[in-house]
Amino acid sequence: MKIDIKHVAKLANLKLKDKDLPKFEKQLNEIVAYVEKLNEVDTKNVEITSQVTGLENIIREDIPAPSLTQEEVLSGTKSKHNGLFKVKAILDSES
Amino acid sequence: MNNGLNTLTIRESLEGLRNKEFSSVELTRACLDQIKKYNSDINAFLTINERAINEARRADEARENGSDSPLLGIPIALKDMFLTKGLRTTAASHVLENYIPQYDSTVVQKLKDAGAIILGKTNHDAWAHGSSGENSDFGPTKNPWNKEYVPGGSSSGSAASVAADMTIASTGTDTGGSIRLPASFTNTVGLKPTYGLVSRYGIIAMASSLDSIGHFTKTVEDSAIFLNVTAGNDPMDATTTKNKIPNHLEDLDKGVKGFKIGVPKEYFTQGLDSNIKKNIEGAIKKFEELGAEIIEISLPHTEYGIACYYIIQPSEVSSNLARYDGIRYGNDRTRFGDEAVRRIILGTFTLSSGYYEAYYKKAMQARTLIRQDFEEAFKKVDAIISPVSPTPPWELGEKVDDPLKMYLSDVYTVIANLAGIPGLAVPSGFIGDLPTGFQILGPQFSEKLLFRIGHAFEQTQERKVLEK
Numbered sequence: 001m002k003i004d005i006k007h008v009a010k011l012a013n014l015k016l017k018d019k020d021l022p023k024f025e026k027q028l029n030e031i032v033a034y035v036e037k038l039n040e041v042d043t044k045n046v047e048i049t050s051q052v053t054g055l056e057n058i059i060r061e062d063i064p065a066p067s068l069t070q071e072e073v074l075s076g077t078k079s080k081h082n083g084l085f086k087v088k089a090i091l092d093s094e095s
Numbered sequence: 096m097n098n099g100l101n102t103l104t105i106r107e108s109l110e111g112l113r114n115k116e117f118s119s120v121e122l123t124r125a126c127l128d129q130i131k132k133y134n135s136d137i138n139a140f141l142t143i144n145e146r147a148i149n150e151a152r153r154a155d156e157a158r159e160n161g162s163d164s165p166l167l168g169i170p171i172a173l174k175d176m177f178l179t180k181g182l183r184t185t186a187a188s189h190v191l192e193n194y195i196p197q198y199d200s201t202v203v204q205k206l207k208d209a210g211a212i213i214l215g216k217t218n219h220d221a222w223a224h225g226s227s228g229e230n231s232d233f234g235p236t237k238n239p240w241n242k243e244y245v246p247g248g249s250s251s252g253s254a255a256s257v258a259a260d261m262t263i264a265s266t267g268t269d270t271g272g273s274i275r276l277p278a279s280f281t282n283t284v285g286l287k288p289t290y291g292l293v294s295r296y297g298i299i300a301m302a303s304s305l306d307s308i309g310h311f312t313k314t315v316e317d318s319a320i321f322l323n324v325t326a327g328n329d330p331m332d333a334t335t336t337k338n339k340i341p342n343h344l345e346d347l348d349k350g351v352k353g354f355k356i357g358v359p360k361e362y363f364t365q366g367l368d369s370n371i372k373k374n375i376e377g378a379i380k381k382f383e384e385l386g387a388e389i390i391e392i393s394l395p396h397t398e399y400g401i402a403c404y405y406i407i408q409p410s411e412v413s414s415n416l417a418r419y420d421g422i423r424y425g426n427d428r429t430r431f432g433d434e435a436v437r438r439i440i441l442g443t444f445t446l447s448s449g450y451y452e453a454y455y456k457k458a459m460q461a462r463t464l465i466r467q468d469f470e471e472a473f474k475k476v477d478a479i480i481s482p483v484s485p486t487p488p489w490e491l492g493e494k495v496d497d498p499l500k501m502y503l504s505d506v507y508t509v510i511a512n513l514a515g516i517p518g519l520a521v522p523s524g525f526i527g528d529l530p531t532g533f534q535i536l537g538p539q540f541s542e543k544l545l546f547r548i549g550h551a552f553e554q555t556q557e558r559k560v561l562e563k
Contacts, residue, residue, distance in 0.1 A: 024436065076195065
């Protein structure tokens with residue numbers, strides 16, 4: 001299987017430079033060819049391992065506790081307005 | 096003139112502090128002096144904590160007032176993946192080059208509560224992606240034993256800083272070998288704990304089902320002292336264990352007589368460097384002399400470890416790095432380096448519509464088979480001895496243009512992450528002027544046993560200290 005780099009980069013919200021595409025294409029397709037080695041393994045009826053120490057349904061008490069202040073939450077952004085994050089419109093400017 | 100206090104272990108430092116032979120201010124200053132002297136050569140630190148001396152002064156006052164917390168006054172370094180309130184945390188990436196966290200990770204909080212002094216933040220492969228340290232956006236860390244060579248990665252600066260006595264100990268993260276490999280390249284002790292033994296909260300996430308939070312020390316005993324502080328349940332990380340945490344120092348001196356130690360036949364094949372093979376055979380012989388029984392075992396799915404890992408890990412990486420959009424903090428996605436871009440694309444591909452079953456699900460099933468290999472093996476043996484890296488440290492630049500070749504250096508380490516088991520990398524001598532080591536693997540939550548085995552071996556070796 002070959003990766004369609006341009007398509008996948010778009011899915012991942014990455015803007016790649018055209019000059020970098022051939023390099024990534026070669027490197028990534030070598031890696032994909034390697035990991036396809038897994039097709040040799042018979043995994044019929046094998047359960048997946050998603051939680052390796054076997055935990056399930058971990059819950060904690062719903063107790064209110066102090067959290068970060070509004071000022072702290074906004075301390076890392078360059079784009080704010082009236083104590084809120086200022087972001088571009090997402091519904092009408094999609095190209 | 097340096098007073099040499101920076102070369103001490105945690106245990107030696109604590110003894111000196113308790114007996115008032117020196118203060119934490121003196122100990123901390125010795126480390127800072129060493130950093131000042133060698134960091135431009137080694138590039139182990141990205142940020143120095145300007146408040147370290149003040150914190151050391153407070154630790155001395157606390158001791159004066161009768162406190163004896165487990166790490167009171169001990170200077171340590173933190174991999175720059177650990178969030179530190181008010182102290183820049185970069186993930187060694189340009190994306191976060193100006194990021195100042197608003198809170199401490201749980202482990203940092205625990206270390207501070209135990210009295211540790213934070214010297215600064217160490218360099219590593221950006222986002223912990225790499226085996227050599229060369230993927231850092233802030234330049235590679237050099238191996239203190241020979242500056243033409245890599246110190247191993249991803250926790251390159253944490254390993255190098257302990258090896259070069261810039262700190263007494265340091266933290267690391269190990270998702271596929273990122274603590275054990277640099278430990279074995281720098282003559283330091285590196286622990287990758289069981290998945291979920293140490294909280295991941297507040298540590299920049301790489302691959303959430305594999306990330307293990309550990310540390311580098313100069314001795315096995317120090318590694319146990321450190322884990323006694325960091326291990327335990329954290330309500331902020333639902334994957335942490337609720338098991339009662341043992342005292343990891345207990346039984347340290349009890350030796351390995353009667354222990355069954357497994358040697359996987361699949362690990363000693365053509366791919367293993369002959370000098371490393373010889374070195375590990377020497378270690379195995381040592382264990383026999385110490386009274387352990389050596390048993391050949393089989394881990395039949397070993398050869399699929401890397402393929403399985405390089406599907407699961409990039410998949411989870413692509414998901415975890417999706418949050419870096421430059422809106423709430425940090426710079427935008429054009430600032431990702433090449434390796435992060437490769438992993439995001441690879442992971443986005445393996446999770447994308449139509450490919451999920453063929454790649455991600457298949458890998459999660461293979462992961463079960465790898466885990467079961469170990470479960471079977473641990474019915475026959477108490478622990479397993481294994482190489483860490485298939486080759487000695489390589490020269491800077493040797494593998495940077497060949498990512499697949501770089502990935503293959505993780506062949507002996509990724510399987511512990513896939514199986515969720517702990518691994519302790521222990522130094523076992525030198526090949527030429529460069530260090531080598533082996534790892535001890537045990538069942539989940541068997542750290543105490545690994546320390547006991549590692550300590551027994553360490554007692555047969557003389558600790559070689561870097562001449563500086």
